[in-house]
Amino acid sequence: ETGVTQSPTHLIKTRGQQVTLRCSSQSGHNTVSWYQQALGQGPQFIFQYYREEENGRGNFPPRFSGLQFPNYSSELNVNALELDDSALYLCASSLPDRLVVPNTEAFFGQGTRLTVV
């Protein structure tokens, strides 16, 4: 196990609702990235947080937003849910400070399976 934990593990929401997914990064990791993995696809980068600031964003609309807290845990918020938002959402943290030690591998949580009906 990686030490990266996500909650909840499964979630069912109705179209138009809002959802918050949570991630606790591995101890000492100050960089957290979020990915969306649709069924049968590879993960797609949503955004990254470094020391509580957004540090890069993929091709996702503004209704996907995030936060990182002083303890480096993170949230992914999705507003106005659409059916196509149904996916496995993965959180990844990097060790240790990637601006100091670049190209370190990302450690992934087990994911949150979101189903929008």
Add this chain to the structure above:
Amino acid sequence: AQSVAQPEDQVNVAEGNPLTVKCTYSVSGNPYLFWYVQYPNRGLQFLLKYITGDNLVKGSYGFEAEFNKSQTSFHLKKPSALVSDSALYFCAVESGNTGKLIFGQGTTLQVKP
């Protein structure tokens, strides 16, 4: 634009035989390449990475990968497959030094007894 291609949706091998899972990439600048494995209903587990240095990279669980710059490939290999290696394998390239990973579509490895 940076991209990763895994040309095979599925690879089937017999237990004990060598396996290869193919990956090609397109990047500007030096590539930072990774392999991850995903078991059903689980997150991604890191296997190995190539940043610089020796073209043959050794990783977890007996896996290795060979970086070939001229062919822009980073194929995953294992000399002797185990049934427990059956899983979904992803190749990824890092975009610059951003920590942003660009993944291939994934290859399902099926190892039969």
